[in-house]
Amino acid sequence: MIAESGHYALVLALGLTLIQSTLPVLGARWRDPTLMNVARSTALAQLLFVAFSFAALVTLHVTSDFSVVNVFENSHSLKPLIYKVTGVWGNHEGSMLLWVLILALFGGLVAAFGNNLPLSLRAHVLAVQAWIASAFYLFILITSNPFLRIANPPIEGRDLNPVLQDIGLAVHPPMLYLGYVGFSISFSFAVAALLEGRIDAAWARWVRPWTLMAWIFLTLGIAMGSYWAYYELGWGGWWFWDPVENASLMPWLAGTALLHSAVVMEKRNALKVWTILLSILAFSLSLLGTFLVRSGVLTSVHAFATDPTRGVFILLILCIFIGGSLTLYAWRAPALKQGGLFAPISREGALVLNNLFLTTACTTVFIGTLYPLALEVLTGDKISVGAPFFNLTFAPLFVPLMVAVPFGPLLAWKRGDLLGAAQRLTAAGVASLIAVAVLWAWTRGGSAFAPLAIGLAIFVIAGALSDLAERTGLFRVPSATAMRRARGLPRSTWGTVFAHAGVGVALIGIVCETTWNSEYIGTMKPDDIAKVAGYELKLDGLTQRQGPNFREMLAQFTVSLDGKRLSAMAPSKRNFTTRGSSTTEAALLTLGASQLYISLGDATADGAIAVRIYHKPLVLLIWFGPILMAFGGVLSLSDRRLRVGAPKPAKAMRGLQAAE
DSSP states (O other), rough: OHHHHHHHHHHHHHHHHHHHTHHHHHHHHOHHHHHHHHHHHHHHHHHHHHHHHHHHHHHHHHHTTTTTHHHHOOTTSSSSSHHHHHHGGSHHHHHHHHHHHHHHHHHHHHHHHTTTHHHHHHHHHHHHHHHHHHHHHHHHHHOTTOOBBSEEEEEEOOOOOOGOSSHHHHHHHHHHHHHHHHHHHHHHHHHHHHHTOOOOHHHHHHHHHHHHHHHHHHHHHHHHHHHHHHHHHSOOSSOOHHHHHHHEEEEEHHHHHHHHHHHHHHSSSHHHHHHHHHHHHHHHHHHHHHHHHHHSSOOOOOOOOHHHHHHHHHHHHIIIIIIHHHHHHHHGGGGGGGOOOOOHHHHHHHHHHHHHHHHHHHHHHHHHHHHHHHHHHOOOOOOOHHHHHHHHHHHHHHHHHHTTTTTTGGSOOOOHHHHHHHHHHHHHHHHHHHHHHHHHHHSSOOTTTTHHHHHHHHHHHHHHHHHHHHHTTTSSSSSHHHHHHHSSSSSHHHHHHHHHHHHHHHHHHHHHHHHHHHHEEEEEEEEEEEEETTTEEEEEEEEEEEEEEEOEEEOOOOOOETEEEEEEEEOOEEEEEETTTTEEEOOEEETTTTEEEEEEEOOTSSOOOOEEEEEETTTTHHHHHHHHHHHHHHHHHTTTTTTSSSSSOOHHHHHHHHOO
């Protein structure tokens, strides 16, 4: 009965979305507050039913009910409980149910906390959310039903893909989906504004918190996915320009541009049409990512679906929502009033430059990801666009962007003083030059451009601190006064400092890991010693161990430096008999922000084993940077000016809005 109840709850949720997608729109057209308020109650009820459906699927996995196809194909009675739960979204059907749950969650949040929105705008936003939800409910019910039964239930399940049996799966997909689906709110606000033909600075203030929330989750989701691939796949790399990785990077780039554009619109009532377009593009790229992963057109560790019917259905959804929204944009955008003017040298100008580089980078990734697919469809030729293409195209775009980042916060609105901003960044420039000189003097090997790149990263970090020092009067006023000013700064200002500094920190980690990475690749027998970056790693022995649903070969290493024992490391190779596949469990030893990394290969007939040993200098900064960026986003989101959007209108104004 649990499976049937979960399926029925999905059907009821679909029925509610059909009501939510029509009656509020009619209410807005007829100026009927009662019909417009239907959107709020149906959005909350829809969330309740989807949550029940998702809870039903979790229950089926936890209780190992192998009469359900989804449980049989992705679970096993001996699998640890944590992986029974995370296995719910470790497959196509379950992940799509999680997708619509998060979509309903965001709609429910708008319904619950959107009382400060004009009634007609809230009705349109929730109606657009319902249009999206109804399409995906139909997709799940028609092509990807997670509650299908097996006529003759088997005794045991096939187990989850061993690569996905990792704690990272508990964090990475939900974070990523919260980012992907979170941009649906920005999309719905944009479509609602186009339908109403009205957009202003208040609209930007309403949409910014939702966009910021989605951006925070997507940042953390991408970082978590990168770290998961780094330690779980055993390759020792943290980014592979995999098409599915690119599918998450594209909406992140568009969302970052949207955040900066919304700031200009809120402060100066400018860039209206551009902000609307970015709102549409950010979610459109999220839908594109969903298509790439779920359609089967890509072969990746991330990709689940291989059924062409699903691909065609998602492609149809893609065409309807992306094509429909862009058509609406082309029709209504020219009628929107343009905002205020500003000089090229101004904070608005710096943010426009930021948008230019980010959207160009996004376009580059888009072309590099989809061109091979389009070429194969049109000509049948298969080509590969990999790291060399993306590295060569990204550097020319991000170097000037990084140079410009510290200038933006130091420029005035409307008309700025570039020379004055440069003078305030003198200390940051000196710090970056010193860093370059020291690195050139002390480092050996690697690219000659690496010290320049680290100097650029130092410039970004020091530039963010310079903005903070300028605002607080540090070194110009007594320290007590500076501290008092620092406490009085808006949290959004602190958020900008942390976010920009996080970019610089991540760049330092990327440059150091890719430039001065050391490795040892070979075969070892017990008592053999490998030397990497001054460290000695001795293989003490190999042992076999039985896990809950796997058999494991464990290697014991002793790590020494200058003859002194530092620690032990124990990489392993796991064999999952049910699936007939194996995984490599890398061993990591953290040394400050650097790491030693060991992964095992296959054993040989003479008792040796293939090993990969890496020393990765400052590699942890690659993920510490995004965490800083996300923390900056959280600080900005906690700013009382953004916590719930625009101030609530006065009672008289609310009465007028309801009567409109």
